[in-house]
Amino acid sequence: MAETKVIERKPLSLSERTYLPQIVSGLKTTISHMFKPSVTLQYPEERPPIPKGYRGVPTLVKDPNGREKCVSCQLCEFVCPPRAIRITPGEIPEGSESEHVEKGPEEFEINMLRCIYCGLCQEVCPEEAIFLQDVFSLSGYSREELVNKKDKLYELGGTLPDSHFKWDKKKAAEEAALAGGHH
Amino acid sequence: MSEKGQTDKVTVNIDGKDVDVPTGITMIEAAEIAGKEVPHYCYHPKLSISGNCRMCLVEMGMPMRDRATGEPVMDDDGKQKIGWMPKPAIACNSKVSPGLHIKTDTDLVKDCRNGIMEFLLVNHPLDCPICDQAGECRLQEFATDYGRGFSRFIEEKNVKPKRTVLGPRVILDDERCILCSRCIRFMDEVADDPVLGFTERGSYSTLTCFPGKNLDSNYSLNTVDICPVGALTSRDFRFKMRVWFLKSVKSICTESSAGANTEVWQREGKIYRITPRRNDAVNDTWMTDSGRALYKQVEAENRLVQPKVNGGSASATEAVSAASKILKESDKIAVVASTHSSVEEQHFLSKLVRGKKAKVHAVAHLGEEDGLLLSADRTPNTRGAFITGLISELPSADLSALGSQIDAGEVDTVLAVHEDLAAVGLSDEQIDKVKLIQIATVSTPSAEKAAVLIPSLTVFERSGSFVNQQFRLQKFHAVVPGPAGLLSDLQVFASLAALTAGGVSESVRLKDAWDSLSSEIEELQGLQFRTIPDEGLAVPPGNFANIPFPEKKSLKFDSREFVREAMGVSEAS
Ligand code: SF4
Ligand code: SF4
Ligand code: SF4
Ligand code: SF4
Ligand code: FES
Numbered sequence: 001m002a003e004t005k006v007i008e009r010k011p012l013s014l015s016e017r018t019y020l021p022q023i024v025s026g027l028k029t030t031i032s033h034m035f036k037p038s039v040t041l042q043y044p045e046e047r048p049p050i051p052k053g054y055r056g057v058p059t060l061v062k063d064p065n066g067r068e069k070c071v072s073c074q075l076c077e078f079v080c081p082p083r084a085i086r087i088t089p090g091e092i093p094e095g096s097e098s099e100h101v102e103k104g105p106e107e108f109e110i111n112m113l114r115c116i117y118c119g120l121c122q123e124v125c126p127e128e129a130i131f132l133q134d135v136f137s138l139s140g141y142s143r144e145e146l147v148n149k150k151d152k153l154y155e156l157g158g159t160l161p162d163s164h165f166k167w168d169k170k171k172a173a174e175e176a177a178l179a180g181g182h183h
Numbered sequence: 184m185s186e187k188g189q190t191d192k193v194t195v196n197i198d199g200k201d202v203d204v205p206t207g208i209t210m211i212e213a214a215e216i217a218g219k220e221v222p223h224y225c226y227h228p229k230l231s232i233s234g235n236c237r238m239c240l241v242e243m244g245m246p247m248r249d250r251a252t253g254e255p256v257m258d259d260d261g262k263q264k265i266g267w268m269p270k271p272a273i274a275c276n277s278k279v280s281p282g283l284h285i286k287t288d289t290d291l292v293k294d295c296r297n298g299i300m301e302f303l304l305v306n307h308p309l310d311c312p313i314c315d316q317a318g319e320c321r322l323q324e325f326a327t328d329y330g331r332g333f334s335r336f337i338e339e340k341n342v343k344p345k346r347t348v349l350g351p352r353v354i355l356d357d358e359r360c361i362l363c364s365r366c367i368r369f370m371d372e373v374a375d376d377p378v379l380g381f382t383e384r385g386s387y388s389t390l391t392c393f394p395g396k397n398l399d400s401n402y403s404l405n406t407v408d409i410c411p412v413g414a415l416t417s418r419d420f421r422f423k424m425r426v427w428f429l430k431s432v433k434s435i436c437t438e439s440s441a442g443a444n445t446e447v448w449q450r451e452g453k454i455y456r457i458t459p460r461r462n463d464a465v466n467d468t469w470m471t472d473s474g475r476a477l478y479k480q481v482e483a484e485n486r487l488v489q490p491k492v493n494g495g496s497a498s499a500t501e502a503v504s505a506a507s508k509i510l511k512e513s514d515k516i517a518v519v520a521s522t523h524s525s526v527e528e529q530h531f532l533s534k535l536v537r538g539k540k541a542k543v544h545a546v547a548h549l550g551e552e553d554g555l556l557l558s559a560d561r562t563p564n565t566r567g568a569f570i571t572g573l574i575s576e577l578p579s580a581d582l583s584a585l586g587s588q589i590d591a592g593e594v595d596t597v598l599a600v601h602e603d604l605a606a607v608g609l610s611d612e613q614i615d616k617v618k619l620i621q622i623a624t625v626s627t628p629s630a631e632k633a634a635v636l637i638p639s640l641t642v643f644e645r646s647g648s649f650v651n652q653q654f655r656l657q658k659f660h661a662v663v664p665g666p667a668g669l670l671s672d673l674q675v676f677a678s679l680a681a682l683t684a685g686g687v688s689e690s691v692r693l694k695d696a697w698d699s700l701s702s703e704i705e706e707l708q709g710l711q712f713r714t715i716p717d718e719g720l721a722v723p724p725g726n727f728a729n730i731p732f733p734e735k736k737s738l739k740f741d742s743r744e745f746v747r748e749a750m751g752v753s754e755a756s
Pocket of ligand 3: 308314315316322
């Protein structure tokens with residue numbers, strides 16, 4: 001059996017018994033804040049600044065020419081730990097602007113009830129098509145509403161700058177070859 | 184015996200370890216036996232050697248002999264010295280010989296692989312995100328295993344046609360082709376339809392069909408399987424699903440009695456493709472294109488999912504008990520058996536047949552033989568029906584015999600298994616005259632007339648075994664779950680057999696079927712479902728070998744030889 005050790009409580013000193021020093025120090029803090037600038041944010045009218053690298057809601061982005069960057073390689077679907085992503089791959093029809101990309105998502109769903117904002121999808125994407133940007137507040141009246149469909153994902157994602165233009169270069173090379181340039 | 188055993192094996196030394204391997208095989212195969220992977224592209228075990236990719240380079244050495252005297256040259260320890268070749272050799276094109284030494288993991292070998300990979304990738308597109316091969320691509324795998332990890336190539340890459348339609352089922356991306364020529368050799372040597380070839384030279388080389396030709400052979404999709412990269416892709420599977428999501432299940436092709444071994448790939452209850460599974464005794468590594476399309480029956484538009492009794496919906500168990508009542512009341516029963524049923528199902532059906540003394544009819548589904556993997560009998564299990572005693576004569580061309588029995592009033596109840604009676608020779612009046620119990624997967628006009636309609640499962644939704652034209656017992660496994668609420672044919676037949684015999688219907692599993700099969704059927708004695716090897720098991724054909732089956736010749740089957748052998752064996756024993 002463990003031994004119980006009784007510790008005597010120290011009796012309060014006189015100043016402690018009056019409570020006055022504590023009240024004064026409390027008032028000091030309160031009053032000092034009255035003269036500092038306000039830190040309250042009038043949410044939702046005011047929004048907090050989002051730091052760089054913030055992991056908000058995952059979104060799909062387009063390149064500056066308006067081409068959807070995702071080619072439905074399904075790597076994000078594979079890597080996503082809670083399996084929030086669902087992709088139906090599809091073929092880009094002949095004759096369309098980005099026919100040379102051949103493949104794009106027919107349907108793309110991210111279930112925000114499952115997403116844990118880990119950012120692995122962004123990390124794994126070989127086409128730099130999926131980004132966790134600055135959207136952080138989500139709400140809906142049903143579970144279905146919180147499954148972001150392709151349209152919603154592009155709406156949230158918008159356009160991000162690109163430094164590769166890999167597919168544009170590819171198209172240019174194909175056209176040059178057709179015109180009898182480099183093989 | 185021991186003498187023969189000695190000549191059959193040679194000892195070679197692979198990475199310092201002595202291994203006994205069969206004579207006549209190549210170094211690449213010897214290394215595989217020793218558990219060492221030699222990376223390769225153009226080598227394929229079932230095709231001729233072309234030796235063009237150079238990925239399989241290894242160091243090779245032979246025991247040294249003095250050139251003048253032919254005496255072995257010994258080193259200081261008294262062992263024969265090994266003369267290593269100054270340059271690496273390709274492992275796919277040199278046969279093993281006694282005392283051969285191979286090194287597969289030296290710096291020189293690694294350097295060779297690294298160099299070859301770099302050359303292969305020089306003009307290779309950065310296509311993996313949109314390439315169907317990704318995940319099962321040898322180029323990807325070996326690039327991570329042996330490549331340098333970054334590219335030194337800053338010049339412009341070649342541009343080649345990216346979406347050439349070679350045939351009705353195959354699309355070619357020339358940029359991805361590494362010119363291994365496997366597809367060309369396959370079409371020439373196996374499919375016997377040489378339509379592919381290279382044009383141009385060097386890095387301009389392009390795979391094409393010969394002018395005016397089309398890659399439309401019924402074996403064209405095998406080129407997609409053996410293409411080590413994503414140059415050839417299947418139009419059916421193209422862009423449908425990533426292979427790393429797919430799980431495969433071993434199955435058997437039901438297209439014909441050739442019984443090609445297959446793997447069926449599914450994700451979350453949906454089948455995406457069927458590929459061949461290697462079995463050197465049956466199909467090597469090939470299968471037909473038509474057999475690969477069979478998975479579509481699972482989602483057929485006219486698929487039956489609702490059991491019916493007298494036209495009204497019922498549960499599967501209600502339908503079975505209604506059927507058993509009909510069968511009990513009649514003693515003029517005819518069973519239209521199916522050679523699509525598995526051995527287990529046929530066994531329980533034949534119990535029912537014997538119990539009710541029913542007449543058995545079966546319809547032959549014949550087609551033209553192609554000499555490879557499409558045999559004349561377009562059902563997978565005619566032999567099984569003989570072995571289980573369900574039928575004793577070859578299936579007939581149509582059901583006219585049953586028709587006349589119906590007309591003569593000898594039959595008033597028909598249990599039809601997987602046959603559309605109207606399509607195989609019964610007139611509407613004849614069908615109307617009888618009480619019909621129909622078991623089928625798809626809806627047909629005559630099925631809709633059935634007193635009891637029991638929807639059934641496709642081969643992809645049940646497990647069992649078939650006996651192919653070589654009397655080879657091969658098992659298949661359920662790939663996806665069947666439509667909710669349906670009973671397997673096995674269960675239906677077992678229940679019907681028990682109920683009509685006055686018993687109670689119990690749930691049966693494959694194991695129960697095999698307990699009964701192995702004790703009641705001589706040919707299958709001592710077997711259990713789980714003990715049938717994945718590559719199948721030859722069952723003794725006995726007197727069945729004399730039956731004039733329609734098959735003549737396939738890739739691994741010659742009926743004349745088969746009969747001769749079967750007779751020889753039975754005479755000897
Ligand atoms: S952020 Fe993480 S959890 Fe959310 S979709 Fe991406 S990978 Fe999945
Ligand atoms: S990883 Fe990128 S390109 Fe691939 S499917 Fe996801 S978003 Fe699309
Ligand atoms: S063939 Fe292999 S390496 Fe080439 S793009 Fe396809 S997956 Fe990538
Ligand atoms: S298409 Fe494939 S199989 Fe044919 S040569 Fe090219 S890489 Fe080899
Ligand atoms: S596998 Fe040996 S050279 Fe290609």
